[in-house]
Amino acid sequence: MQIKEQSAPILLFNDECGVCRSIANWVKKQVQATSHGTSLVVRPIGQDPEELQALNQGLNIWDAYATIHLLMPDGSMKLGGEAVAEVLRHLSSTRWFTWTFAINLFGIRPFQAILNLAYTILADVRPVFGCESCGTPSPWVRPIRWMVKWVASLFGKSHHASPSPHFSSLPGSGRRPQAHQI
């Protein structure tokens, strides 16, 4: 398999998740405004495992959907909060504070740790914002999700409650999951 050469980091985002799409669009605008799109490439993960591996042989499509990936030109990959920090370093509007992520106190990078935590929280709360494909919400998110659904139901917005916790309903699908032998 031929590996595609790249000159700028590539940010992969989940285009099936509204929150991820919004953040990716914001990053795209920032990149366009400051470097005419040359400092960072923002692209959806897509559905082709081989196409992804052409970008980086160590990249697995399931992993790409599980956490944010930034593919570096030297062939390395940055994940999660580290990827977010690197993206912020490439944007002129946020670059000014990114030096804080490198501050190291007794082996701990406190600002990077805060960013990692913020990323984890954001990733966990995506189902609250309607991303069914993002999986089963973490236990701490479930009460929040339940409350959001309850409030939405008060305003007449019905939510399709799936009886299977392991099922992502397709948009517009009204039928409940079923298990039957014909």
Next chain:
Amino acid sequence: MPGYKSIDRIRTVTASSFDRLVLKGEGPIVVEFMSYGCAHCGVMEPELQQVAEMVESTEKIFRVNIAVDRDLADLYEIQGTPTLIMFLNGAVVGRDEGPSPEVSNILALVKQPYE
């Protein structure tokens, strides 16, 4: 998600190969309707790979990526992912939507229609 990266035991079928590999395929055939962006499918993937290895002498397991092959998803009235549909000599003999992602459960699901 370790366990599925080395060998992919589940072959992807598309609209163009579905007829030949699934409908005209011989014996028990299980098709997982999935999408890579579905976290539930990602959780089930290593378990399904294990099951595919356990049943490979008697059953074939394929996947259909519904983000790519929407027509197949419509044809089989796929309401969400993952959905398993069991075929025998081209006919649908079983179906499960959102199976619990444990090897024992998936193994029972993919064997039961053929017993």
